[in-house]
Amino acid sequence: MPMHESLQRTVAGNSSLVQELLPLALYSAMAVALVGILLLAAWWLGEKRQSAVKSSPYESGIRATGTARLAYPVPFYLIAIFFIVFDVEAVFIFVWAVAWDTLGMPGIIQITVFIMVLLLGLCWIWKKGGLDWGPSRAREKAPLRRPDDGFMQMTQTVATERGLHGGE
């Protein structure tokens, strides 16, 4: 039974707002209470002695060495994002595929448009050099303009300090 029907029946049977919202209120109270109890229990049962190692960020119980800010090749993120886009495309195609006969001709047209748009998107990424490993062709041809606010210089200094190859 759809939810709205049951709700309307509730309203028709007993129009009291309290009755209808009681489950919601109970649920909210339980959620808040559970979180509160857990936090309180952790605070109450926990050891309160402080030490330098204990107040450092948790790193599997081992004393942390070095910094967490490593230079990481950006293409990983690009590829990951492209993957997500086309992965989600597959999800939509599956949804259409299981009901293709009931959706009929309009369904075919719609899914074709959808696939075409993403295909043209792929063409665009490819042509722009998004699939190349390393700086894109477009970037090499037209290097990033000198920044005016010292933002890039700052990151570059940080990178050189850490002995990494920075910036351009």
Add this chain to the structure above:
Amino acid sequence: MISADIWASMPLIIIAAGIIFVLLLGAFVPGRHGTITGVILLLASALWTLRTPPLPVAPLLGIAFTPFARFFILLFSLTALITLLLSHDYNKRRGIHGEEYPATVLFATFGMVVLATSANLLNLFLGLEGLTFAFYILTAIDRNSPDSTEAGLKYLLQGAVSAALIAFGIALLYAGVGTLEINAAMKSVASGGKTVPVAYAGWGFLLMGLAFKVSLVPAHLWTPDVYQGAPTPVVAFLSTGSKAAGFAALLLLLPAMGSGISMLHTPLCCLSLFSMVLGNLAALRQQNLKRMLAYSSIAQMGYLTLALLTGIREGFAAVILYVVIYTAMNLSAFGAISSLTGENRLEDVEDFRGVGFSRPLQGGVLALSMFALAGIPPTAGFIGKFAIFAAALKGNELPLAVIGIITALISVYYYLRVVALLYMQPADGEKLSNQATVSEMIALCATSAVILLLGVYPGPLLELIDSILR
């Protein structure tokens, strides 16, 4: 049936095909063709909209090509067109290149058009999120400026929350009334003087999410930072297009509720009151012109909400009228700022000292838009404010209307301070401001013409607005 669908969605198809065309053109033919292609496409969609009579609902797509939708498609297309004209040379100066920019502007327009034509809550949500997504990208598109990145991040984080609120609100509305069709759903939210509590809760979430989109207090916190950091032509578009879209959404939903709108009276009153008071008072203290305009736009949204919550026909007409006027005013204000911005950023109010003499066109347009925003006759701003407060009085909102008029009087101070700086003091030394290029001149002249024309002769627009309200 399917051909009627295509007919009704032609402006959408033109813009959607245009986005892909602009992207591929940019990739295969290097150069800056994005702006001119975008302008032609937007003109095409606007002309198609003008020439096509309204059509009933296309059931397959859940969109309706109503007179209301036609009006807003036209408004959004022209707003995007002016934005493209303003940004072409600004982007060249600020080193923003690539076809992504015009394509994203077109995508935002696509979202707005989807929203205006939607006959279904799902389409409404998709349109709203589509346009906000485009604005996340546009806000952060100036990769040379940390401010732009910061603005983009702040907008994205808060925008994600508002998207969640809207989606959850729509889900609760659906649970309460059992349909996603806007007119049917809105009618049954409050039928026979009895509200469905779950739908009421849904409206609460939806209203908060929409308040974020149109930056009403207390959901306004992103506005000053985003306005300050984002590229100025983007702000011109954000402060007009996305706000107009937010109010288009509210205008699709609220009039369909009939007398049920009274259940939203108190929340809307609070939003309007706080926005008018806080926006205007905070704007008094701003030294950065873009930040000041951000708070001013929060206040202007408060006025719009004031007309909206009356729930009478005159109120809705005043909202549409003021949305059009506000679009022209803010496009000129931010357009003038962006065309004055060259290699150097020109943002502090003090930077504009004497610019009225060194750059007569841009200074004049900026001054005109300040007069209009302050609501001084014979500009359109006066007509708009007059319509709003007249509607508020007619809808028995005397206390709010009085507070609104008082805050509007306070706002005159900070608007006219800019005009005073522009003209009352001579320029000290060589100004670093930029000379307007041809496309910027066209855009600025067009918006100023609208401000003046609607100020002296608003009759035809008023009749048109009257005819599109059901």
